[in-house]
Amino acid sequence: MTEPSPAERYARATSARQHPETAEFASRQAFTLDPFQIDGCESLEEGRSVLVAAPTGAGKTIVGEFAIHLAMSTPRDKAFYTTPMKALSNQKFRELVEVYGAENVGLLTGDTNINANARVVVMTTEVLRNMLYASSSALRDLRFVVMDEVHYLADRFRGAVWEEVIIHLPPEVRLVSLSATVSNAEEFGDWLDTVRGETDIIVSETRPVPLEQHVLVRGDLLPLFDDRAGVATAQVNQELLRIRSATGQTYERNRNAMQNRRADGQHRRPHKGGQRAIRPANSRRMERIDRPEVIELLARATLLPAIFFIFSRVGCDAAVQQVRRSGVRLTDADERRAIRELVEERTRNLAEEDLAVLGFWEWRENLERGVASHHAGLLPAFKEIVEELFRRKLVKVVFATETLALGINMPARTVVLEKLEKFNGEARVAITSGEYTQLTGRAGRRGIDVEGHAVVQWTEGMDPQSVAALASRRTYPLNSSFRPTYNMAVNLIDQFGRPAARDILESSFAQFQADRAVVGLAREVRAAEESLRGYAEAIACDRGDFAEYAAIRVALGEVENLNRKDATASRATRDARQQERESLRKRMQRHPCHSCPEREQHSRWAERHRKLARQVDRMRSQIEARTGTVARVFDRVVEVLTALDYVRVEFDGSATLTAAGRTMRRIYGERDLLVAESIRTGIWDSLDAPSLAALVCALVYEPRRDEAGPGERGLPRGRFRDALTATESLWQQLDDLEQDHRLPGSEPPASGLSQAMYSWARGALLDRVLSEADMAAGDFVRWVKQTIDLLDQLSLVADAPLASTARTALDAVRRGIVTYVAG
Secondary structure, X not given: OOOOOHHHHHHHHHHXXXXXXXXXXXXXXXXXXXXXXHHHHHHHHOOOEEEEEOOOOOOOHHHHHHHHHHHHOOOOOEEEEEEOOHHHHHHHHHHHHHHHOHHHEEEEOOOOEEOOOOOEEEXXXXXXXXXXXXXXXXXXXXXXXXXXXXXXXXXXXXXXXXXXXXHHOOOOOEEEEEXXXXXXXXXXXXXXXXXXXXXXXXXXXXXXXXXXXXXXXXOEEEEOEOOOOOHHHOOEOHHHHHHHHHHOHXXXXXXXXXXXXXXXXXXXXXXXXXXXXXXXXXXXXXXOOOHHHHHHHHHHOOOOOEEEEOOOHHHHHHHHHHHHHHOOOOOOHHXXXXXXHHHHHHOOOOOHHHHHHOOHHHHHHHHHHOEEEEOOOOOHHHHHHHHHHHHOOOOOEEEEOHHHHOOOOOOEOEEEEOOOEEEOOOOEEEOOHHHHHHHHXXXXXXXXXXXXXXXXXXXXXXXXXXXXXXXXXXXXXXXXXXXXXXXXXXXXXXXXXXXXXXXXXXXXXXXXXXXXXXXXXXXHHHHHHHHHHHHXXXXXXXXXXXHHHHHHHHHHHHHHHHHHHOOOXXXXXXXXXXXXXXXXXXXXXXXXXXXXXXXXXXXXXXXXXXXXXXXXXXHHHHHHHOOOHHXXXXXXXXXXXXXXXXXXXXXXXXXXXXXXXXXXXXXXXXXXXXXXXXXXXXXXXXXXXXXXXXXXXXXXXXXXXXXXXXXXXXXXXXXXXXXXXXXXXXXXXXXXXXXXXXXXXXXXXXXXXXXXXXXXXXXXXXXXXXXXXXXXXXXXXXXXXXXXXXXXXXXXXXXXXXXXXXXXHHHHHOOHHXXXXXX
């Protein structure tokens, strides 16, 4: 590193004097902070919110950690750190405990509650949303909220939660938004500035560890880009283009022609072993090398540890078995001993009978070879062990699905992409540039690697130009997925009233993107309404209703002005005005506020209130004249709630909650309306605990598209079936009602996992339950935890007997591997 110039040293010294907290925090870090990290910290120190958009692995979280540092440097301030996933929350919790001590750090993830009143609390975003709607006392003294992976607000299922939090946080809270590099960061930052106040937008597209791009062709690692041209020009390595020309297009054309001939019935005598496409003399088929060979190649080139992204859980597990069968071993005796010790320490509380069911012994042996898979089907604790071993460089190769790319701190030296397409549930589609960036972002360990390496394996028909386009486009747009829900509607109406709720929804990023001007107007309306409330307090008079008195004075003034200006009016008109003037004057003089000693001071405030109220009405008219797409959906949601008597709408358009509406405030999730109606109609009241768990599971479970229903034989017997039939009938009625009000409706309940959940709640052994579920342990645990979440809500909001049954069901399903946490 070159010595800084005198001018640079002077600039640093000046900055340190102006931002002492940033300088002190930076001095305690293990590495020199990058300019974008310094900028983010200085903005926070100056009292502004920040949006930091930077590549994966660039160190965005440093800015969030500085916000926590600022809070902890005061006697009382709090900081919340939110993440989109429980695994991320758990990881961040452990990191912060190491810095600030267990007594100062809490964790809230729905199924985990540790030290909830701590000054630093890590939580999932949904937990914070629920706290805001409940006006939780934990929000007192909250100074900073860090929203990690804030680009999740584009998620079509959960994205609305991020916007709800951003809109509803108290105005004095500074927001630290951490995002992947998105192409419209300025637009998103402008919205944050509009709804949160002063927000600095800090964008960095520089990776702290440069990324080298390669294509693996027949055992050779060829650069994707021409070394002389660089990535900036996206000039593809000419050798790859020659290989494409020799092996790709000509071969593909001949193969397609042969397939067409077969389809047309133009049969030819097949070659031995079956028919194949004609290959020209100058064309060579590029055979893929096996995974063990790829691993050995990377090991020789000192490119381990590596993550192989395979877009299939089955593929990940099969890859581990392939490496196992090949005899590849990437660890020495000391490393194997360290792996075994960590695994035994972390799994010592796991029941012996469950180990065999989970394939523990083979899994541990693979770990000792230095190889593992990582996907949602793994038991969460097993995934954590894999992550820890990989970070400690004991496991050298991980075969993972793309979920690993979502924020987990698990960087590698090399990332290998076997294919550039994946199954999206309906068809095989090419990955996007954003997904490519997210996946390859895991390559390059800061402070360890000089550069990271991305390796794409050559496949038949690959176009190097297309790969180059993926690799050179670093960003993708962030688009809102916000839409009003029933739970959101009742909470907004309860807290703010219906007109203000519409204004709040006009402040969403979804509306901002639809019509940016509406958000500015909506914010002005909200600010003006705050002022109107202040003016109303200023005109409060102990003699009587001063607003009424002020209205009489205004009316009197208008009549007098009309008389002065309209001298041509008829005698009858002038007499009528004179009578009205005298009547208003007498009413004014007789009003109790007329004798108030502070009458004129009150009047000045009343005049300000009147003018501002007229201005608010004009702004509302402007908002109504604009798109109002989000508010119109809100109105449809309110119409459904009104039809079902959750909300009562008055003649003036205002709305209040009924008792059922107040219950719905605490029901969160995709099925909020169906759950609320099921509680109100009592169709679950006769269920026992296992049957209730099975039914609740049917509401949270989302089957794969190709998964058949269980049929009558595959369902629990007895009252469960009657309750399921009643629930399905209720869902149909609600779906019809939603369709009538031009709302999209929802999917019907899915009972494919109900029998397994019923068995689990009755105490069945793990092997039987997983057999009935026909799914991996990690998947089963995930659905059980979602079932637990909804049962917990029922135990809190329902009346007896349903609430007590829900509590019994909670105890029944919260056992074994569901409650197991790595030691």
